[in-house]
Amino acid sequence: MDNANIILVLPIIIPLLCALSCLFFWHRTGVQLYINIIGSFALLASSILLLQNVYNEGVISTQLGNWAAPFGISIVSDILSAIMVLLTAITATAVSIYSISAVDNKRKSYGYYPVYNILIMGVCGAFLTGDIFNLFVWFEVMLISSFVLLTLGGQRPQMEGAIKYVTLNLISSTLFLTAIGLLYGITGTLNMADLAVKLREVENTGLVTAISLLFLISFGIKSAVFPLFFWLPPSYHTPPVAVSSFFAGLLTKVGVYAMIRIFTLIFLADTVFTHNLLLVIAGLTMVTGVLGAAAQNEFRRILSFHIVSQIGYMVMGLALFTPLALAGAVFYIIHHIIVKTNLFLVSGVTHRLTGTFELKKLGGVYSAYPLIALLFLIPALSLAGIPPLSGFWAKLTLIKSGLEKDSYIIVATALVVGLLTLFSMTKIWSEVFWKKRPETEGIASGRENSDRRSLIPLLIPIIMLGTITLIIGFYPEPVFSLATKASEQLLNPDIYINSVLGEKN
Numbered sequence: 314m315d316n317a318n319i320i321l322v323l324p325i326i327i328p329l330l331c332a333l334s335c336l337f338f339w340h341r342t343g344v345q346l347y348i349n350i351i352g353s354f355a356l357l358a359s360s361i362l363l364l365q366n367v368y369n370e371g372v373i374s375t376q377l378g379n380w381a382a383p384f385g386i387s388i389v390s391d392i393l394s395a396i397m398v399l400l401t402a403i404t405a406t407a408v409s410i411y412s413i414s415a416v417d418n419k420r421k422s423y424g425y426y427p428v429y430n431i432l433i434m435g436v437c438g439a440f441l442t443g444d445i446f447n448l449f450v451w452f453e454v455m456l457i458s459s460f461v462l463l464t465l466g467g468q469r470p471q472m473e474g475a476i477k478y479v480t481l482n483l484i485s486s487t488l489f490l491t492a493i494g495l496l497y498g499i500t501g502t503l504n505m506a507d508l509a510v511k512l513r514e515v516e517n518t519g520l521v522t523a524i525s526l527l528f529l530i531s532f533g534i535k536s537a538v539f540p541l542f543f544w545l546p547p548s549y550h551t552p553p554v555a556v557s558s559f560f561a562g563l564l565t566k567v568g569v570y571a572m573i574r575i576f577t578l579i580f581l582a583d584t585v586f587t588h589n590l591l592l593v594i595a596g597l598t599m600v601t602g603v604l605g606a607a608a609q610n611e612f613r614r615i616l617s618f619h620i621v622s623q624i625g626y627m628v629m630g631l632a633l634f635t636p637l638a639l640a641g642a643v644f645y646i647i648h649h650i651i652v653k654t655n656l657f658l659v660s661g662v663t664h665r666l667t668g669t670f671e672l673k674k675l676g677g678v679y680s681a682y683p684l685i686a687l688l689f690l691i692p693a694l695s696l697a698g699i700p701p702l703s704g705f706w707a708k709l710t711l712i713k714s715g716l717e718k719d720s721y722i723i724v725a726t727a728l729v730v731g732l733l734t735l736f737s738m739t740k741i742w743s744e745v746f747w748k749k750r751p752e753t754e755g756i757a758s759g760r761e762n763s764d765r766r767s768l769i770p771l772l773i774p775i776i777m778l779g780t781i782t783l784i785i786g787f788y789p790e791p792v793f794s795l796a797t798k799a800s801e802q803l804l805n806p807d808i809y810i811n812s813v814l815g816e817k818n
Contacts, residue, residue, distance in 0.1 A: 318375040320366055321388055323359040324398045324437040327352055328405075332430035345426040346413060352430065353406040356437075360402040364395040368795070372802065372812035374443060382813050383504030387443030389813055392799040393643060397440040397570055400650045403781070404562045405433050407654060407774035412555040414770040415661055420465045420553065428465070432458040432559070439567050443813055445496070445579075446503045448571065449489050452535070456482050459564060462556045463548065474551035481544040485534035492527035499524075506813035509578050509806055518582045525580035525587055529572070536568025538628060539597035542621045546605065549620070550613035550670070554661030557613060561620055562654030566646055569627050573642065576631060577803040584634060591632035596723050599625030599730040606737045612660045612670040612745065615737055616653070619696065622730055623649050626711055629723055633714050639800035640793065641710035647792060648695065648703040648785065655692040655778040659685070662771050663745055672741065677750025686746045688772070691779040693742065695786065697735035703785035706793065 331352035338344040367373055367390050376385035390398070409429075416425055435454035442448050456479065463475040497503055499520065500511040515521055530541070537545040545565070549557050572591075580587060602622025609615045627649070630642025660670065662685055667675055679686040695702035698709075708731060715724040785792050802808055 318373075320359065320362050321373055321375055321390055321441065322377075324356060324363065324402070325388075325434055325441065327356045327359060328430040328434040328437065332427040332434065335424075335427040335430065339424075340422075342418065342421040342426070345421065349409050349412070349426045349430065353402070353409040356433070357399075357402040357406050360395070360399040363390060364392070364399050367392055367395040368798070372809050374812045382443075382815075383502050383507035386447060387504055387506070387813055388441050389443035389506075389809065390441055391802045391809055391812075392795065393570070393573070393803060394440045396643065396647065396795065396799060397566070398437055400566075400647060401433065401436050401440070401563060403778075404559060404650060404654050407658070407778055408555050408559045410770055410774045410777075411558065411658055411661070412770075414768070415555040415665075416553055417466075423465055425462070425465060428458050428461045429559075432462065436563055436567060440570060443505050444503055445505055445508065445575075446493055449486070449493060452489065452567070453486060455564065455567065456486065459560065463552050465552070465556075474548040477544045478548040481534055481541075485531045488527050488534075489531040492524050492531060495520075495524050495527070504813070505574070505578060506810040509581075509810055510814070512579060512582065515582075521580065522583045522586060525575070525583075528575055528580070529587070529590075532568045532571045532575075533594070534568075536565045536572065536624055536628075537621050538594050538624055539601050539621075542598070542602065542624075545621060546609075546614055546617040549617040550611065554613075554657060554664065558654050558657035558661070561616065561657045562650045565620055565624055566627075566650055569624060569631075569646065572628070573631050573639075573803065577639070578806045578809060581806075588632045588634050591628055592720065592723055595625045595628035595632050596726045597625075598622065598628060599726055603730045603733040603737070607733060607740075610672045612663065612672065612675075612741065613657065614670075615741060616656050616660065619734065619737065620653060622734065623653070623696070625730070626708065626727060629727065630711055630714070633711075633718055633720060633723075635714055635718060636797070636800050636804060637710060637717065638714035639803055640796040641707060641714055643796035643799045644710055644789075644793060645707040647796070648707045648782075651778050651781050651785075652692040652695050652704065655775055655782070656689070656696065658771070658775050658778070659689045659692070662768065662775070665768065665771065672744035675745045675750075676748045679746040681750075684772075686742075688775050688779055689742070689746065691782055693738040694735075695782050697738050698731045699735070701786045703782050703789070703792075706786070706789040710793070710796075 331348055334348045335345040372391045374389040376382055376387055378385055435451050438451035460479045534541045549560055599622050602618050606615045606618035626645050627642050630638045663678055664670055695704040698704040712724050
């Protein structure tokens with residue numbers, strides 16, 4: 314394998330090696346901690362190299378086992394894949410540092426670190442695979458490891474949330490596998506690039522569209538779009554904050570990535586129907602998610618519903634299906650993963666200080682810890698789209714693309730949902746940070762004085778992610794340029810196909 318191919322597989326190999334190393338030191342969680350931190354930074358370095366390589370050289374691919382495509386196992390990266398791997402590495406690094414203090418020793422002794430690295434491997438594998446059956450395999454790796462992390466500790470709320478989570482995702486997996494079988498039946502291949510070529514020759518476009526809807530439902534469950542999102546809010550607020558932060562930032566985006574991949578590469582026979590359907594789903598996802606958030610009074614449940622509403626913006630970019638719209642979707646994914654992870658991390662700090670996530674029992678954090686209040690405001694205002702933060706540029710790009718395509722209803726929906734998102738963020742600000750703290754609850758109890766040093770590993774990743782948000786906000790041009798180049802590749806699937814199958818195709 315040449316250097317480019319080694320760089321391509323490193324994001325899968327590094328977390329696998331970390332997981333195996335942690336298993337060798339099963340009874341020494343301190344050693345596992347260092348392995349996890351070193352592995353996270355190694356993944357970050359390899360993901361930067363991958364993005365740099367893809368940006369300079371174009372789409373890169375390799376065939377494992379020296380079997381030529383479409384018969385071998387294809388590992389492929391275009392700019393979108395490389396961006397997603399980099400975001401995975403950034404999130405994994407932040408959560409790894411946060412976990413030092415946020416995850417208790419009991420959970421660490423039950424295998425938190427090896428399972429966490431298996432989850433990271435599954436996420437990276439899903440972003441880099443060039444075979445739709447292997448995409449299913451990576452989804453199952455993610456499902457199994459995320460289920461273990463959800464239940465680690467065995468508390469009753471965790472078990473209830475995990476059962477809902479795994480049940481709906483198993484239904485999604487069944488639909489996914491059914492769709493794969495039908496697709497193989499009409500094409501005789503599961504390589505994505507080969508599928509893109511052979512589906513152009515299938516005369517029964519109605520059958521192809523029906524199969525695409527099965528994939529849409531499957532990925533819709535995994536990405537929590539309307540009306541398939543009801544499993545997410547009861548699940549994401551139950552595990553430790555370190556776990557829910559990683560879930561909130563990344564797992565639903567794997568589903569969004571899969572939708573973008575198949576509806577820009579494989580299913581292009583009836584884009585009028587499929588993308589109009591996606592546009593309706595996007596609008597309903599935005600509205601139902603933000604209304605659900607407005608009705609909640611628990612910190613992480615509000616944030617969980619906002620995951621749903623923000624997914625709608627990403628699907629909106631895919632549905633509009635223009636160069637600017639797809640660039641906006643990619644920009645929005647970059648912004649949202651950083652911001653949403655950070656908001657969950659901040660919620661964990663307030664819980665450490667006060668002992669609760671219930672808004673009515675919270676208060677006084679601003680007067681006692683103004684820095685934490687500021688660290689909340691940065692991602693909160695960015696999520697609401699307040700200029701000049703990253704969310705403003707992401708939403709502006711999508712709204713501009715909607716206006717250019719005369720899609721005024723979805724543009725109006727996006728604007729209204731942005732205002733309601735701001736309402737939810739000001740609600741959290743008012744209840745948690747601004748109002749006077751209750752006499753017998755929260756910070757008044759003196760919890761914050763118990764171990765101030767334990768806050769340092771919690772604040773470092775929050776500051777790191779907040780800084781990234783500010784950099785993207787004040788200097789959006791490099792990120793927008795990267796998103797635009799990703800969009801150009803997505804709208805020219807022959808670049809991806811030729812990289813995998815060769816120029817003759």
